[in-house]
Amino acid sequence: MTADATRIRSLDDPTLFVDTPATIYDAVPPYPPRSEREAEFYHLRDGELLINLGPQHPSTHGVLRVVLKIDGERVVDLDPVLGYLHRGVEKICENGDWHHAISNCDPLEYVASMFSEAMPVLACEKLLDLEVPRRAEYIRVLAWELNRIASHALFVGWLALDLGGLTPILYSFIERDEIVEMLAALTGQRLLFNYLRIGGVNGDLNHEFMSRLGDWMSHAAEQLDNNQKLLNENEIFVRRTKGLGTLDRETALRLCMTGPPLRATGIPYDVRRAHPYSVYPELEFRIPTREEGDSYARYQLHLDEARESIHIIDQVLHQMPDGPVMAQIPRLIRPRPGRAWIAIESPRGQYGCFAISDGSDQPFRLRIRDPSYFNLQAVGVLTPGNLIADTMAIMASLDPIMGGIDK
Amino acid sequence: MAMRDARREPPDRDRQPGATDSQHGQQVEAERDRNATLPAERDRAPERIQMASDQPSHPEGALQAASPSDVAEPIVVENTLWTAASPNAYGGNQPASITHLRELDVEDKSDNARWSGALEIIPTKADYVLDLIRANSLWPLLSGLACCAIEMMSAATSRNDMDRFGMFPFRASPRQADVLIVAGTLTTKMAGPLVRLWEQMPEPKWCVAMGDCTCSGGRYKRSYAVVEGIDRIMPVDVYVPGCPPRPEGLIYGMLKLQQLIIERRGHWPDRQVGPSVPAGV
Numbered sequence: 001m002t003a004d005a006t007r008i009r010s011l012d013d014p015t016l017f018v019d020t021p022a023t024i025y026d027a028v029p030p031y032p033p034r035s036e037r038e039a040e041f042y043h044l045r046d047g048e049l050l051i052n053l054g055p056q057h058p059s060t061h062g063v064l065r066v067v068l069k070i071d072g073e074r075v076v077d078l079d080p081v082l083g084y085l086h087r088g089v090e091k092i093c094e095n096g097d098w099h100h101a102i103s104n105c106d107p108l109e110y111v112a113s114m115f116s117e118a119m120p121v122l123a124c125e126k127l128l129d130l131e132v133p134r135r136a137e138y139i140r141v142l143a144w145e146l147n148r149i150a151s152h153a154l155f156v157g158w159l160a161l162d163l164g165g166l167t168p169i170l171y172s173f174i175e176r177d178e179i180v181e182m183l184a185a186l187t188g189q190r191l192l193f194n195y196l197r198i199g200g201v202n203g204d205l206n207h208e209f210m211s212r213l214g215d216w217m218s219h220a221a222e223q224l225d226n227n228q229k230l231l232n233e234n235e236i237f238v239r240r241t242k243g244l245g246t247l248d249r250e251t252a253l254r255l256c257m258t259g260p261p262l263r264a265t266g267i268p269y270d271v272r273r274a275h276p277y278s279v280y281p282e283l284e285f286r287i288p289t290r291e292e293g294d295s296y297a298r299y300q301l302h303l304d305e306a307r308e309s310i311h312i313i314d315q316v317l318h319q320m321p322d323g324p325v326m327a328q329i330p331r332l333i334r335p336r337p338g339r340a341w342i343a344i345e346s347p348r349g350q351y352g353c354f355a356i357s358d359g360s361d362q363p364f365r366l367r368i369r370d371p372s373y374f375n376l377q378a379v380g381v382l383t384p385g386n387l388i389a390d391t392m393a394i395m396a397s398l399d400p401i402m403g404g405i406d407k
Numbered sequence: 408m409a410m411r412d413a414r415r416e417p418p419d420r421d422r423q424p425g426a427t428d429s430q431h432g433q434q435v436e437a438e439r440d441r442n443a444t445l446p447a448e449r450d451r452a453p454e455r456i457q458m459a460s461d462q463p464s465h466p467e468g469a470l471q472a473a474s475p476s477d478v479a480e481p482i483v484v485e486n487t488l489w490t491a492a493s494p495n496a497y498g499g500n501q502p503a504s505i506t507h508l509r510e511l512d513v514e515d516k517s518d519n520a521r522w523s524g525a526l527e528i529i530p531t532k533a534d535y536v537l538d539l540i541r542a543n544s545l546w547p548l549l550s551g552l553a554c555c556a557i558e559m560m561s562a563a564t565s566r567n568d569m570d571r572f573g574m575f576p577f578r579a580s581p582r583q584a585d586v587l588i589v590a591g592t593l594t595t596k597m598a599g600p601l602v603r604l605w606e607q608m609p610e611p612k613w614c615v616a617m618g619d620c621t622c623s624g625g626r627y628k629r630s631y632a633v634v635e636g637i638d639r640i641m642p643v644d645v646y647v648p649g650c651p652p653r654p655e656g657l658i659y660g661m662l663k664l665q666q667l668i669i670e671r672r673g674h675w676p677d678r679q680v681g682p683s684v685p686a687g688v
Contacts, residue, residue: 002448022454055600056550063597084597088630095629103626107592110554154557173564180561191554191651192427403553 041079047071053391058130060395061158066379075383075391080376085406093366098124098198098333101363109404112151113192114143114183115346116404120370121196122277122342123355127335128198137211137279142316143183143195144344145309146213149220150179151347152306153227155399159299160231162392163240164266164291171227182212192234198333199284200326213317220310228303239350241295244381245394248293255381256374259349260301261398265293271345278344283315293396303398305347334361347370348399370404455647541585541611542668544663548584549577550604553591555618555651574661580608588657592620592627593634598652605641613668615660616643619650626650 018274020379033039044050052067063084069077093101101120108116118140125132157172180190185208187195195202233236247257249265261271268287272280288304292296337359343352349371356365375398551559563569563577580583581604593601606615616637621624624635637643644667647660 030579055597056581056604058549062556063600084594084600085592086594086596086632087553087592087627088632092627094631108552111557113554169560170565173561173566177561177564177566190653191558 038079039146041067041069043079044069048076055081056216058161060402061143061400064376064400064405066391068391070388073385074389075388078380078383080379081085085402087407089407090368093120093363095362097361098335098363102196102198102365103192103194105368106194107364107403108370108407109244109346109351109372109401110191110346110399111154112147112347114147114195114389115344115378116352116368116370117192117194118144118196118344119342119351119353120355120366121198122344123340123353123366124188124198124333124335124357124363126340126342127338127355127357128329128333130199130327130329132327132354133324134279134321135204136325136327138316138320139201139205139325141184141197141278141280141283142313142320143193143201145312145316146179146183148347149306149309150176150183152302152309153179155302155347156227156231156299158399159241159295159393159396160237162396163237165231165234165237166382168227168230175223175227178212178216181200182209185209185212194314197326199325199329205292217310217313217317221307223308224303231299231317238296240390240399241299243292244295244386244390245378246292246294247378247382250260251381252293252378255377257349258371259345259347259375260298260305261378262349262386263287264301266288266291271350273345276345277342282319283312285312295393298397298399324366332361343369346371348401348404349375365376368404370405372402372407373398376400376405417667420600475587484648536670537611538668542665543573545574545586545613545665546575546576546578546584547586547588547615547661548604549579549607550581550587550601551590552593552597553620555620558590558651558654558656559590559617567654567658569658569661572658572662572665573664582607582609584608585611586613586615586661588615588617589621589637590617590651592618592625592639593640594632595634596632598634598640598678601637602640613644614641615645615647615657615663615664617652617657617660619648622646622648 008128033042042050048071050067050118051068051070052065053068054060055063057064060066065081067079067081068075069079087107092104095103098239101115105119106113106117108119124130137247153172154173157169157176160168183193183195184190185206187202189195247261247265249267252262252265252267258269258362266289268289270287271277272285273287285308288301288308290301335357337357340355340357341352342355343350345351350369351370352372354365354367354369355363357362376395378398379391379395383391388395474633551557561567563575569575574586581587587605587608589601605612613636616622619639620627620633624630624633626635628635634640645660645664647656652660675683
């Protein structure tokens with residue numbers, strides 16, 4: 001170590017103090033390179049500089065840390081550092097029974113937690129070969145699509161916020177809070193609903209939910225169009241997102257991307273249509289796609305999907321059957337030993353779960369496949385060569401949620 | 408620059424406007440002599456004249472540097488509204504209740520910063536006034552860790568609008584923030600950066616723990632990767648439990664923080680400052 005080295009606290013371990021050159025201590029890890037890739041990344045050529053984006057940064061949508069290697073204002077390379085929100089959800093799920101896993105999986109995708117809490121529910125139902133009452137299935141679809149619209153509304157606001165516009169997020173939160181208050185009337189919670197149960201849902205639709213839903217449905221499409229006008233005709237927004245972060249189909253498929261970033265490249269892959277589940281085969285909806293694959297196309301696609309979701313909710317309300325909302329199941333659930341894979345379409349793509357049961361009342365293993373993790377990989381492909389400020393536009397248009405990425 | 412001790416010696420109102428400059432000059436000379444007899448004053452070097460940087464060749468336009476004794480003098484506001492009931496009010500060491508406050512018929516009021524009438528001298532501590540200002544203009548740090556961050560943003564936007572209570576401008580930089588709202592699960596890997604954020608904030612600062620995870624570990628208390636409550640690594644002023652708390656809950660917590668700041672008014676220097684990580688953590 002040279003004489004100008006400074007004693008600082010390690011970013012990774014608060015108990016660890018390391019001697020590091022003070023000028024670059026922010027970005028360089030306090031250990032020797034562990035791979036060829038790391039050695040190459042942390043070897044700086046002339047004029048290159050390492051800067052830290054995160055873990056505390058308003059544009060990283062949580063606690064993602066990205067080490068950017070920049071040359072002037074251009075990003076040369078980047079190295080994402082994950083794990084700042086690793087809460088050990090999968091391990092906790094193994095220690096509780098199947099019912100506990102529902103509330104433990106809730107905060108994985110915390111913007112749309114109706115989808116992440118469905119993981120242990122659907123996996124356990126598949127292991128049990130359980131028939132869920134049709135009314136419960138319709139209520140689930142209703143809750144999922146409402147939550148999808150709330151999530152997409154936030155996406156639009158965040159994208160604009162990361163580009164420097166404060167106003168759209170104020171309108172996004174109007175819509176999101178309306179939906180979330182509606183779901184709170186149904187489930188009792190605004191954010192982490194804990195509503196789905198193995199064999200059905202927690203409660204039937206109540207009067208307050210239905211009246212709020214009716215109010216909202218009367219102006220939902222109109223409100224969506226109004227919010228859209230804020231950005232669609234905004235020249236700054238269009239010029240900063242059009243042609244930026246263009247993703248081609250082969251790269252998207254190679255990176256296992258799903259959801260809106262994949263559909264924005266023109267591949268109409270939607271789990272609701274490709275591997276139908278619940279009552280989606282009985283509903284009419286189209287899979288919106290875009291051909292461009294850039295940030296603007298991803299933004300447009302989110303708006304199209306929100307419109308389709310309103311269409312689905314309309315059908316669900318007209319076709320909703322009467323009947324019970326819970327199947328007759330014992331309180332203590334012991335699925336047969338075996339494995340099950342289920343996948344649903346979350347606002348961010350294919351949300352999957354691979355569950356192993358050993359015949360006890362606890363899941364032996366619950367592996368969550370979160371789409372944000374795979375979509376985030378595209379940042380490494382799309383960002384190099386762009387400006388630092390465009391990194392935010394690309395990252396926000398991929399819409400990662402760190403709760404699911406780090407688990 | 409000779410200044411009177413305004414507490415002991417009120418401004419001389421009887422002086423004739425036509426008093427000559429020589430009289431005034433003699434008085435100043437006398438004061439200077441009196442000061443010069445003090446040993447501390449004798450040892451001090453004569454006041455140095457500093458030149459204004461844009462007027463190097465004009466010594467008469469030069470600025471005079473303030474000496475440390477000038478800074479310690481009270482702020483004197485010219486009284487144009489009232490006369491004291493007793494001419495010896497300030498010179499005679501009488502309590503404030505029999506002077507100007509009796510004149511204005513407000514005997515129940517004490518002579519402190521809450522009094523908003525015209526005063527000749529405002530005897531207060533800067534911390535008393537500054538804490539009032541701080542309490543009504545809290546600038547939180549925009550640092551969301553997990554789920555609670557969404558509700559924190561909801562509290563700041565249209566429906567709940569924390570701006571009404573004087574705590575809106577969410578700053579993205581810790582160097583501009585007063586309040587650290589820790590919103591979301593704190594993991595062991597994030598603990599180091601979070602402490603660094605806290606230590607980067609300038610010193611009048613408060614911490615609000617939002618959500619069960621930050622209060623006690625919450626639903627992840629048994630996880631191997633989660634810090635069981637942020638009070639293990641930093642001081643906390645207000646705990647807002649809930650998983651997550653509603654935005655109204657956060658606003659209530661912030662109002663409690665305002666109340667706490669006002670109640671502890673002037674006691675800021677008593678609080679523990681410096682590195683917040685206890686030894687052995």
